[in-house]
Amino acid sequence: MDPVRLIVIGGDAAGMSAASQARKRRGREDLEILAFERGDFTSYSACGIPYWIGGLVEGPDGLIARDPAAFREAGIEVRTGHEVTGIDLDSRTVTVRDLAGGRVLREGFDELVYAAGATPVRPVWAQTPAGGVFGVQTLGDGAAVDAWLDSTPKPETAVVIGAGYIGVEMAEALIRRGLRVTCVEKADQPMSTVDPDMGALVAEAVRKLGIDLRTGVTVQGLETREDRVSAVVTDAGTLPADIVVLGLGVRPNTELAEAAGLPLGSSGGLVPDLRQRVGDGGVWAAGDCTEVLHLVTGRRVHIPLGTHANKQGRVAGINIGGGYATFPGVIGTGITKICDLEVARTGLTSREASAAGYRFVTATVESTNRAGYFPGAVPMTIKLIAERDTGLLLGAQIVGRTEAAKRIDAFAVALWNRMTVTEMTALDLGYAPPYAPVWDPVLIAARKAGEALSAG
Amino acid sequence: MDPVRLIVIGGDAAGMSAASQARKRRGREDLEILAFERGDFTSYSACGIPYWIGGLVEGPDGLIARDPAAFREAGIEVRTGHEVTGIDLDSRTVTVRDLAGGRVLREGFDELVYAAGATPVRPVWAQTPAGGVFGVQTLGDGAAVDAWLDSTPKPETAVVIGAGYIGVEMAEALIRRGLRVTCVEKADQPMSTVDPDMGALVAEAVRKLGIDLRTGVTVQGLETREDRVSAVVTDAGTLPADIVVLGLGVRPNTELAEAAGLPLGSSGGLVPDLRQRVGDGGVWAAGDCTEVLHLVTGRRVHIPLGTHANKQGRVAGINIGGGYATFPGVIGTGITKICDLEVARTGLTSREASAAGYRFVTATVESTNRAGYFPGAVPMTIKLIAERDTGLLLGAQIVGRTEAAKRIDAFAVALWNRMTVTEMTALDLGYAPPYAPVWDPVLIAARKAGEALSAG
Incomplete structure (x- = not known):
């Protein structure tokens, strides 16, 4: 029997994660994988570009996780400088233009991963x-x-x-x-x-x-x-x-998908199911060209982030490979660094909570990254948003100088699990003077939010 | 009406947290608070002692959160150098020796907080x-x-x-x-x-x-x-x-409590209920002299840590003050630093999981604290333990160099919420190159543990 043929549109995080996971589960005799990438690079960290431009990081090579040769060696054929210009779901073919030679090809597929990314507005x-x-x-x-x-x-x-x-x-x-x-x-x-x-x-x-x-x-x-x-x-x-x-900002690259008859969400992104399927069968989508489910608001949103793209691609690839995996959604976690200022958020901001219709209280605390007396202790600010009637954590924001922003993960996991801020005050977090005051800032913030609920 | 009289035995974290919370909720006309401390200091960070001895931190004053004068100003009378030598629950009195003068006093109480701490073995x-x-x-x-x-x-x-x-x-x-x-x-x-x-x-x-x-x-x-x-x-x-x-290690200081007829657990610690009550009414215990419920094994254990003492004391104080609060237990989180080596754990180790009777798999991964290409990226090792039949996370251990150990909090919150390692692979954690690879080490570990479950 001929192998099943998987075509991947887009050679970055989502597409190549899907390809890699599918390959991991199905051998070459069983699955042929062919990926087309319009640009010159595969599987790179777009998030690293500012650090390359700023001279902190060696680019572009330093930002590439895996180049076409490495993929080829792993049994995944990648053609860079190739732009897919059309998808025909009935005949199960794509039209591809070789950007260097100008040649136009038609390639058939059994399975298709659409991971065309997004374009700056x-x-x-x-x-x-x-x-x-x-x-x-x-x-x-x-x-x-x-x-x-x-x-x-x-x-x-x-x-x-x-x-x-x-x-x-x-x-x-x-x-x-x-x-x-x-x-x-x-x-x-x-x-x-x-x-x-x-x-x-x-x-x-x-x-x-x-x-x-x-x-x-x-x-x-x-x-x-x-x-x-x-x-x-x-x-x-x-x-x-x-x-x-x-x-x-960016908008999803979904013109081709739309032309092929795949439905788009209100942001213009594709709307995959939990297993990253779009359309009627054998078509998958992942990454910046898709919408994701926001687990706090229940709405579909466009949050183009490498971390989501990688997860969605992996899920698609596992499913293509005959496994089972789901991508349940996101909770809006984001983090960045401006010089030495660390900034992070998860869940909803006040504006977003209002827009979603929540009644909520907020609480803001100042604390330190380490025990106040420990060398290197510096201040951080945490703001929490909690639903007024239930006490559920709705969102957290952190601004600090060092060892601050990654504390957002504790809030992200709590939010993911629908904890109330009062429940959070009991959490058994890591404490030692080089790492936290005896009440970690996360706990202090939860306490303050609990008090705001009682007061409000 | 005379104010209610609260006596606190032990002037460190647990006892003084209880006193402070009770005071916050009940005025002086309503509640009189008297604390006895055998030593010379109140509310200090014992965890900071090694850093003081090592010359990193100014001691002992730098380690004191609040001294007797500050407590007095806040309406909490503290007598240092006073050792409680007996408790009579029937007559509701304690016997106290003034260690300097040798005088022995008897003091009556309505409410009693037993927070006598622990002593090195x-x-x-x-x-x-x-x-x-x-x-x-x-x-x-x-x-x-x-x-x-x-x-x-x-x-x-x-x-x-x-x-x-x-x-x-x-x-x-x-x-x-x-x-x-x-x-x-x-x-x-x-x-x-x-x-x-x-x-x-x-x-x-x-x-x-x-x-x-x-x-x-x-x-x-x-x-x-x-x-x-x-x-x-x-x-x-x-x-x-x-x-x-x-x-x-240390053993709980519970001789007085035992002599007063309060029941002890198998470790020799007091066994408070969820609200930190011991005995028949008006008696509370908190801190290193108590056992805590381990939420993963369901067993009562003695884990003397300042972070638990503070939480338990706060819970006792809120309840004494007429509020409502509970301390559900711990999950065995611990963290330390050896020079620049960061070490952390939560939940159960392999040995502990075996002893508790769990069937489990383990998975160990190597990753980095930041994107591999980002300046300052260094390796860290994470080991996870997951229950074989359910996939539930049972424990996590981290060893790394920087920005490593506090990642234990993400596992601690996941464990607290009884997440499976497979659920954890979808977590929306903070990602940006200065903070993590696009797959955070936490997620890579969860993936590997999920694979171990499939294989195992």
Whole structure:
């Protein structure tokens, strides 16, 4: 019997995790795997790009987990520089263009993994033929930014548009590269993924880095000179910019899937079931092109993160390989570092909890990462959100300097298990003076939230 | 009406937490609080003593959270240097000796908190009138060690007996103070709170510090010279020792409680109910003198830790104050640091799981604290234990260099909530390159344990 043929669209985290897991469970005589990747790289850490640009990490090679040769050796054929341009679910074929040679192929499949990722949002005003305007999503994008920074004339000023995770991380990277950096944000705070009071701590850290952070500012257009970007025009003046980085989020790459008749969710992402299936059979989707179930709100949301992509890809691959696995959803955990400021969140912010219709209380505490008397003890701030009538933890946010943000995991596991903040006060967490005060900040926050419930 | 009178026996974490919580809920006109402490200090961090002796922390004052004057100001009368020598539950009085003046008082109570702590185990061979042999439990013990290290003739050699948390921490402290240190342990590994394979990593780190660690060695006696200890005699030779530190564990101080007719558990600790009540009414116990319920084995165990003492004391105090709170139990979380080696555990070790009768699988993984390419990425080892038939997580152990051990909290919260290792693979933990590989070590360990279950 001929082997089953699996085609994978997209050679990054989700697609290649699926391929690897399927290969692990089914031998070559049983399963043929062919992956197409539009860009030049496979299985890389897009999250590492700001650190590469900032010079902390060797790129692009350092960010690649597994290259096409390694996949080939493992029995997974990968063709980079190949863009899938059409999917026919009836005839079970894809159309593929070889971007170098221009050749167009048709390839048949039995199983299909759609893992085409996402693309940075680029408003109409940013759609210029001039050079120097970048989204940062693929390793190719990173290489383009890196090359531009070394181009002639050498860029001296940068404007980063959007002060979310990528915006702030790229602003820091560009400061490290010696540029004068302005970061423009439409909202009144950077990092709208945390509450305004926590965002204020982020704003302070961003400004301390020497980044000119301007909130409440709307971008209206770009100016160019000799085919290079030269300035960003805003409702609060014109900002010189030899390079512009877009940090306005990404949208799922689902045009092909939609054209093939696969249904999309309200965010434009595919809507896989628990086993990552889409459509009628033999079609799977994973990663940034999909929506995920938010386990706190019960809503489908688009949260493009490498950690979700890897898990979804693994689940799809196990199922393709004849195993059984599910991806239940997410709870909105996020974490980042701005210079030495650690920022993390899980669950819902106040804004998100309100939008979801929750009645809640909040509690904010100041504590330290280590016993107050221990060398290296520094402050951290934790804010909790708990449902008023049930006491259930709904969300947590942390801002601190060291050994702070990863404490979000304790909250994430508690939230995942629907703990109340009062139950949390009894948790048996690790205590020793180099690691925590005798009441860990996590427990202090839970106590304070419990008190807020009693008071409220 | 006269105020209710609360007497607290023991002025450290458990007792003073109870006093503080009770005071918070009931005013002075309603509740009189009188605490007796045998030693000179109140509410201190005994866990910090090794860091004080090692010179990392200013002691003893730096280790005191709240002194008698501060308690007095808050409406809590504390008498240090006062030892309670008898409890009469019928007449509801305690007998107290003023250790300085020798005066004996009788004081009546309505409510009683028994929080007398624990005392280092001192075998018959260690009961010598000679100086230089110390257990390390109270701040007074710490002061005595500190003074001895500066005494004449200045101690040059140290033997620490027992290589558990306190033993290893004190051995490191004594190395920092410039002594030649031998650490003697009866078992075949240091830190028997982790499995032998993890213990081997600890042994390596201990030896790298320059500590002469000798496992599988039994102590037989002490030698003394001119009223000072001079050597430790073992079944593997005699070791010179100008100071001997006992790290053989502690036993609950419950003689008084037993004499008063309060029932003890098999470890000799008091057995409070969920609200920390012992006996028939108005009597409470908390801290190192009590047993706690181990939520994984369902057994009552003696795990004397400041973090439990604080929680139990708080629960007792809330209840005394007219509120409602419970202390459900513990899951055996422990954490320590040996130089830069981080060690943590939660739940059950292999030995403990066997003893409890579990059928289980284990899985050990190597991963890194940060993305492999990120500066400062170093290895860590995680070992998981999962019940074979259910897949429930039973225990976790971590050994690493930095940002490793506190990951135990994610396992602790998962274990607390009775998660299976397979459920754990979906957890939405914080991911960004400075904090974790895209698969956090916690998730990699859960995956590996899941695979061990399938294989096993």
